[in-house]
Amino acid sequence: MFRKTRLFTPGPTPLAPAAQFAMAAADLHHRTPEFRALYSRVLQQLQSFIGTKNDVVAIAASGTGAMEAAVSNLTSPGDKVLVLTAGKFGERWTSLAKAFGCAVTVVSAPYGETFSLDEVRKNLSPEVRVVFMQATETSTGIRHDISAVAKLLRGSDTLLVVDAITGLGTTHLDVDGDGIDIIIGGSQKALMVPPGMAYLAASQRAWDRMESSKQPRYYFDLRKERKSAAKGESSYTPAVALVAAIGAALDYIASQSNGDVAEGRRKLVANAELCAAMTRAAVQAMGLQLFAPSSPSAAVTAVKAPAGASATDVVKKFKAQFGGILSDGQGEMKGQIFRIAHIGYLDFMDCIAIIAGLEQVLAELTPGAFKLGDGLRAAQQVYRDAAAKKEA
Amino acid sequence: MFRKTRLFTPGPTPLAPAAQFAMAAADLHHRTPEFRALYSRVLQQLQSFIGTKNDVVAIAASGTGAMEAAVSNLTSPGDKVLVLTAGKFGERWTSLAKAFGCAVTVVSAPYGETFSLDEVRKNLSPEVRVVFMQATETSTGIRHDISAVAKLLRGSDTLLVVDAITGLGTTHLDVDGDGIDIIIGGSQKALMVPPGMAYLAASQRAWDRMESSKQPRYYFDLRKERKSAAKGESSYTPAVALVAAIGAALDYIASQSNGDVAEGRRKLVANAELCAAMTRAAVQAMGLQLFAPSSPSAAVTAVKAPAGASATDVVKKFKAQFGGILSDGQGEMKGQIFRIAHIGYLDFMDCIAIIAGLEQVLAELTPGAFKLGDGLRAAQQVYRDAAAKKEA
Numbered sequence: 001m002f003r004k005t006r007l008f009t010p011g012p013t014p015l016a017p018a019a020q021f022a023m024a025a026a027d028l029h030h031r032t033p034e035f036r037a038l039y040s041r042v043l044q045q046l047q048s049f050i051g052t053k054n055d056v057v058a059i060a061a062s063g064t065g066a067m068e069a070a071v072s073n074l075t076s077p078g079d080k081v082l083v084l085t086a087g088k089f090g091e092r093w094t095s096l097a098k099a100f101g102c103a104v105t106v107v108s109a110p111y112g113e114t115f116s117l118d119e120v121r122k123n124l125s126p127e128v129r130v131v132f133m134q135a136t137e138t139s140t141g142i143r144h145d146i147s148a149v150a151k152l153l154r155g156s157d158t159l160l161v162v163d164a165i166t167g168l169g170t171t172h173l174d175v176d177g178d179g180i181d182i183i184i185g186g187s188q189k190a191l192m193v194p195p196g197m198a199y200l201a202a203s204q205r206a207w208d209r210m211e212s213s214k215q216p217r218y219y220f221d222l223r224k225e226r227k228s229a230a231k232g233e234s235s236y237t238p239a240v241a242l243v244a245a246i247g248a249a250l251d252y253i254a255s256q257s258n259g260d261v262a263e264g265r266r267k268l269v270a271n272a273e274l275c276a277a278m279t280r281a282a283v284q285a286m287g288l289q290l291f292a293p294s295s296p297s298a299a300v301t302a303v304k305a306p307a308g309a310s311a312t313d314v315v316k317k318f319k320a321q322f323g324g325i326l327s328d329g330q331g332e333m334k335g336q337i338f339r340i341a342h343i344g345y346l347d348f349m350d351c352i353a354i355i356a357g358l359e360q361v362l363a364e365l366t367p368g369a370f371k372l373g374d375g376l377r378a379a380q381q382v383y384r385d386a387a388a389k390k391e392a
Numbered sequence: 393m394f395r396k397t398r399l400f401t402p403g404p405t406p407l408a409p410a411a412q413f414a415m416a417a418a419d420l421h422h423r424t425p426e427f428r429a430l431y432s433r434v435l436q437q438l439q440s441f442i443g444t445k446n447d448v449v450a451i452a453a454s455g456t457g458a459m460e461a462a463v464s465n466l467t468s469p470g471d472k473v474l475v476l477t478a479g480k481f482g483e484r485w486t487s488l489a490k491a492f493g494c495a496v497t498v499v500s501a502p503y504g505e506t507f508s509l510d511e512v513r514k515n516l517s518p519e520v521r522v523v524f525m526q527a528t529e530t531s532t533g534i535r536h537d538i539s540a541v542a543k544l545l546r547g548s549d550t551l552l553v554v555d556a557i558t559g560l561g562t563t564h565l566d567v568d569g570d571g572i573d574i575i576i577g578g579s580q581k582a583l584m585v586p587p588g589m590a591y592l593a594a595s596q597r598a599w600d601r602m603e604s605s606k607q608p609r610y611y612f613d614l615r616k617e618r619k620s621a622a623k624g625e626s627s628y629t630p631a632v633a634l635v636a637a638i639g640a641a642l643d644y645i646a647s648q649s650n651g652d653v654a655e656g657r658r659k660l661v662a663n664a665e666l667c668a669a670m671t672r673a674a675v676q677a678m679g680l681q682l683f684a685p686s687s688p689s690a691a692v693t694a695v696k697a698p699a700g701a702s703a704t705d706v707v708k709k710f711k712a713q714f715g716g717i718l719s720d721g722q723g724e725m726k727g728q729i730f731r732i733a734h735i736g737y738l739d740f741m742d743c744i745a746i747i748a749g750l751e752q753v754l755a756e757l758t759p760g761a762f763k764l765g766d767g768l769r770a771a772q773q774v775y776r777d778a779a780a781k782k783e784a
Contacts, residue, residue, distance in 0.1 A: 377765030
């Protein structure tokens, strides 16, 4: 049969058609009134998408670039910082902070779990300048409790930086209520656009801290970028086609809720949650085990490989047979877990198709261990109950 | 949840991405060497796609335009012609032939069935100048036996004209072996391109007949079009973007079989046949009845509406809930049957998603009558058996 390429990965995610068309049409120069109008509008839309009153800047970089910007703009060499980690992306904060000479304390949790709040509390002190964490850990599918961490920081001068690259648009976040000082997103996630652009919102406290930071920085100097943004410009050449694409994608997201970006984002989160619920019910009905059952994120579901098959084989066979791309585990989790994303432009039909393909693959890889259809029926029941609840 | 627009209709069908890109890039003039090279190549590819050595011409028109061209080029007013009909598209031949003043004899079958070959034989005589028929009747999902009709005509001067608009790329046809004198296709079917371009291949007997035809014709004068085609041109302004798109789609189809268009078309037919088999197994497992069980085409499956629900409601709810578009019955069959197409760019995941959505819709429209998952499992089993057979 034909095999359509379908991204079921936690980034890049399926492209919104409107974003594709906007990219193809992005034949414009970045130092013109036309681009300034577009850029200013996209930054405003991103503010609504993040759900913040804080100033937003965008950078031509992947999400890791914005993570580096948070470190290099908020810290000075020797600063004490606390990293909360439970997977590969948490570990990236540690690497970044160390690369910039920070004195890093790490509170970590085993893969598939979230860290203990008691441990966090014990490691906080007035000397800790910044806490770095994820909203959702993409490598394991766990969701962290940002509000609880934020509560521990209330009244202190410790800044809170959240990598919400997969969290934004899949998780309800209260950025200003929780007082998140920098929150980071990327184009290739719930924004339904290819990789290459990161964005972040910074609080007044964060902008103030940047004035005293002693790290070397140039391309990622957020203060400069903020001044450019106020004029509708990017300090350096922006990723023009991606800016246009993000604008179109946010228009599409807003169109789901009468043109309101923030409401559209809530629908996007609800969409991810229902995809996640269908998927979790399905894999459990198939007799598989979730890797992060205690606090699963709606961004991605990590599933333990079944007895007798490697996750790598599952992912390979799924792609070879159906053209769909799932994710293997990262690092030492490779082969142990596979991951199914629920981020962005996915619908009922995508979710069902993933489960159907997974059933075929597992039935073939582990003959006799799987009965076709059990996962599908469980997912259908979740959808039916959700639809009935919405109508009631 | 999000609802992606998905065409599960028997034309237009889902667009091949390569065709979309080619359309967007089709910024070229039709009286240039560049276009002539493209056009000549596309006409050659269409020959392989049809599976004929006969000359092919294309027209900026929908399929009905090419049907009219067959009538106006092969007949003269008062000519005796025979129309074999079993649905709305068969009836179109009757209307066309009458519009051009032919003396029309009709052999018809009830909707959902094919006509009797005995009836055809009884109505043939040396005076019958042309027989008009479909390869597959899109309105009912029936497949006609072209080879059997062709056999009845062998040795006579009666020409055979086949509307294969939905038949090409969904049905194995032996155009030259059967001696089909004109076979007609359209862009918006298995070619995975939007509507607006029709094409046909005509035998030497057909080209000869055109010389004696006394019908008025200008835009649809196939002899003129043939001369233009030999020079890589279209007589009148061609649908440039669609020509480029068809070229790209045929490249894609060929890419499924090492660049061989004819082999790619065989795979395309096998793809439609497996989609059709999965769908038929599913709807029967759901307790639904096929509308054309005796000789089902792989182009489209027509299903009788279940007790307690109108096909119109099924189609409407399916679109409202999932964004997918099925087809209602046409004319007096409206509300009685709904139709699921298997034409062109569809894969396993599309087929499964259609069935899943249909189950949700029917479970809601006729509470208690449908158990979720029965159809899906039946379709999965068909796929599994087909995959196992292919491997063996």
